Amino acid sequence: MRISVGKLGLFWTFFEPFFQAFIFVSVHSFVLKASSYNYPLFMASGIIAFFMFRNILYGAKGAFLANRGLFSYRQVKPIDTIIARVLLESFLTGIVILTFLLYGYYFYYEVEAKNLLMVSLGYLWLILFASGFGLLVAVGNTFFASIGKFVTLLSFGLLVFSAVFYPVASLTPEIQKIILYNPLTHFMEMIHGYYVEGLDDRYVDYGYMAIWTLSLWFAGLWLYLRLEKRIISQ
Amino acid sequence: MIELKNVTKYFHTHEGRKYILKEVSLTLPDLNIGIMGRNGSGKSTLMRMLGKIEFPNRGKIISPNSFSWPLALSGGFVGTMTGKANIKFVCRLYGKSKTETKEILAFVEDFTELNEYFYMPIKTYSAGMKARLGFGLSLAFDFDYLLIDETLSVGDVNFRNKAYNALKKKIENCHVLLVSHHMKMLREICQAGILVNEGELYYYEKIDDAIAHYQSVNKEWGRR
Numbered sequence: 504m505r506i507s508v509g510k511l512g513l514f515w516t517f518f519e520p521f522f523q524a525f526i527f528v529s530v531h532s533f534v535l536k537a538s539s540y541n542y543p544l545f546m547a548s549g550i551i552a553f554f555m556f557r558n559i560l561y562g563a564k565g566a567f568l569a570n571r572g573l574f575s576y577r578q579v580k581p582i583d584t585i586i587a588r589v590l591l592e593s594f595l596t597g598i599v600i601l602t603f604l605l606y607g608y609y610f611y612y613e614v615e616a617k618n619l620l621m622v623s624l625g626y627l628w629l630i631l632f633a634s635g636f637g638l639l640v641a642v643g644n645t646f647f648a649s650i651g652k653f654v655t656l657l658s659f660g661l662l663v664f665s666a667v668f669y670p671v672a673s674l675t676p677e678i679q680k681i682i683l684y685n686p687l688t689h690f691m692e693m694i695h696g697y698y699v700e701g702l703d704d705r706y707v708d709y710g711y712m713a714i715w716t717l718s719l720w721f722a723g724l725w726l727y728l729r730l731e732k733r734i735i736s737q
Numbered sequence: 738m739i740e741l742k743n744v745t746k747y748f749h750t751h752e753g754r755k756y757i758l759k760e761v762s763l764t765l766p767d768l769n770i771g772i773m774g775r776n777g778s779g780k781s782t783l784m785r786m787l788g789k790i791e792f793p794n795r796g797k798i799i800s801p802n803s804f805s806w807p808l809a810l811s812g813g814f815v816g817t818m819t820g821k822a823n824i825k826f827v828c829r830l831y832g833k834s835k836t837e838t839k840e841i842l843a844f845v846e847d848f849t850e851l852n853e854y855f856y857m858p859i860k861t862y863s864a865g866m867k868a869r870l871g872f873g874l875s876l877a878f879d880f881d882y883l884l885i886d887e888t889l890s891v892g893d894v895n896f897r898n899k900a901y902n903a904l905k906k907k908i909e910n911c912h913v914l915l916v917s918h919h920m921k922m923l924r925e926i927c928q929a930g931i932l933v934n935e936g937e938l939y940y941y942e943k944i945d946d947a948i949a950h951y952q953s954v955n956k957e958w959g960r961r
Contacts, residue, residue: 575812577789578830736791 516595517602524550527668540670540701541613547603548616548698549667549691552626555596556633556687557658562588563637564654567645567734574735581734582727585641589634596626621697629690632716638723645734666691671706679706686715739765739787739882741938744796746782756936757782758793763940767802767881769908771927771944772916773951775958778933780916781809784886787914802881808871809886816860820851820870823859827874841877848903849873850896865891872900876907883913890919920948 524546566584573579607614616622643650665687682688689712696704741763747754757779774780785791788807814823828838846855849869868888917923930947932939941947
């Protein structure tokens, strides 16, 4: 498990998003002028969501290989390991969010969401999206190790091209068009738009998000069911 | 009783398909059966198929009995979790209650004599220690068939004797399918024998006949 890796595993779980958000906020305040919306809050909600996406993806990616020993017991199906890891990462994200909120309240910082219900929906949907993607990657990674390597590179690019630390509205129309092909951008816009006062979800295409989520799950499950036996006996 | 119906199992290799079993139909009675064969002949694959973690390419294996997980030299544990945590996990897997789990933990800790290693991650274990833990754990559960794949041959002498005696006691209430290269152990534990060789499965009601066949196969390979 992630937490048990070294004595500082738990520390990094909390500190990593905090540190990243801090860097982006400081760069922003040095380089750019003050924005019309609450930028630290914008950063934190985006970075935490992105890290959750990335951690679910990474967790799922290695789930089959790391738990191969457990496939000796016929009760354990490979998909169980993915479910366990998705639950673990979601739970950890929940704790990280709570820590951020408590920290904000303690310093009388304005941390309340504009529409908490929609933000929660955004996070839950992102979990669903990430786990579908993760399942697909996990099955692929079992047979082609280069898929895992590619996903590591991909997630690095996604951090930059998913509107995590800038709103889509701040981009030129040409770039907006390109970046909105990226489904993760929509998730980030949705979470930002409903969290931060002064932003909205005008660029979010919910149908596009649903198609991506369904396609990933469909492809992932289809491949998984076809290859389950081979994954067990690998 | 274990029934094999037209079971075919092969692996893809560089030189095409390598058959482990080729259209094998056979009914095995409820006996302690020793399984022999050269390295790579498919003994472990057969065990894994009986444990339902490997699947025949064609055909079926049918049995009304319950089987343990295949106790092999690799697998069965998560490396980053401690021995104790792994045991707890398996207890939960088999639906044991809290008190039962406590008893099993105490039994395994005592039986395996791993001492402080019991509370350390599995990745710090040696092969022998892993085999101890796996074997100790399997003793704590009740199955119709125990599937043991060479794990008894890696421990040190002390433990081997202890495991051997424990196994003898255990098979008063259950059967065992034992993969081993120790002919003496096979003779003492098993009544019947199976030889896996080049896609064929030879069943003998007397273990001595199986051993004799195995030795003649070995001689033949030695001459080649």
